Amino acid sequence: MMQIRRFTTCQDFLNELTHSSDFYEQTQYELAIARRYQNEAVFHLDGYCKVCEKPTLFQVDHISSSGANEEGIIIPNWRERLVCECELNNRQRAILHQVKCAVQHISPAMANKPFIYAMEQVTPLYQMLARLFPNAQCIGSEFIDEKYPSGTVVNGIRHENAEALSFANDQLNIVISNDVLEHVNDPQQALAEIFRVLAPGGELFLTIPFHITTEETVRRAEYKAGQLTHYLPAQYHGNPMSSEGSLVFHDFGWDFLKQMQAIGFESAALCLYWSRFYGYLGAPLSYFYARKPYG
Numbered sequence: 001m002m003q004i005r006r007f008t009t010c011q012d013f014l015n016e017l018t019h020s021s022d023f024y025e026q027t028q029y030e031l032a033i034a035r036r037y038q039n040e041a042v043f044h045l046d047g048y049c050k051v052c053e054k055p056t057l058f059q060v061d062h063i064s065s066s067g068a069n070e071e072g073i074i075i076p077n078w079r080e081r082l083v084c085e086c087e088l089n090n091r092q093r094a095i096l097h098q099v100k101c102a103v104q105h106i107s108p109a110m111a112n113k114p115f116i117y118a119m120e121q122v123t124p125l126y127q128m129l130a131r132l133f134p135n136a137q138c139i140g141s142e143f144i145d146e147k148y149p150s151g152t153v154v155n156g157i158r159h160e161n162a163e164a165l166s167f168a169n170d171q172l173n174i175v176i177s178n179d180v181l182e183h184v185n186d187p188q189q190a191l192a193e194i195f196r197v198l199a200p201g202g203e204l205f206l207t208i209p210f211h212i213t214t215e216e217t218v219r220r221a222e223y224k225a226g227q228l229t230h231y232l233p234a235q236y237h238g239n240p241m242s243s244e245g246s247l248v249f250h251d252f253g254w255d256f257l258k259q260m261q262a263i264g265f266e267s268a269a270l271c272l273y274w275s276r277f278y279g280y281l282g283a284p285l286s287y288f289y290a291r292k293p294y295g
């Protein structure tokens, strides 16, 4: 019902793309749906929400779509849509699906009240964490303003700078980072911080807008000695904390995975997932997984 394929290099991915019919079949299936509903502003697909643990209707519309393909069919932004009544979209549901599996495998001997940290707090995903994991200690944060030290709570919201987290070494069992690191000036430092605060055996589930056929990350902007320099036209993503949105510093390629490995993560991989049943359309859809080794 759900297929997850793990890749560690761009070449492995391209080989799979060439030699497996799965990817072609998945995109053909998606295209057929887009074609069938092309005159509908909003439509629903039935499936099963792994967060709600029940059959549901996923809402699809044209919000954040990048427009029509060469045949003139508008392709929905599958990754950001397929929204369940729990308000979570495709990628958010998929990450919590994986986190659910991971939490089941945390041995009570290691952590009877595991720490789960999400780099977001004012979002439906964070709201869902405490409901899904009543036996865990769920922590969320936002980047509020650099004038605050990490860990400061401002009007009920915890501020954390991903490059300098306030957590103790080896404190957290699971870290969830959804589309955050592209907005960080030094993502390698952020990865090093995540590694530091994870307990041995602790797991990272991370999404970024990923350029899957590109080897090298492209820096779009840089913050250095108090100066912001743009190397490419400024691009912003929606940010629930700011009407201006968040500046994109990086377009990530496969060297991101090498950075994870260099920091010491094990089993670091790009995981491609797809499922009609769970409403995970939009091949190639991906998240990164990595684990801090024991001892």
Ligand SMILES: [Zn+2]
Binding pocket: 049, 050, 051, 052, 053, 056, 084, 085, 086, 087, 088
């Ligand atoms: Zn749901």
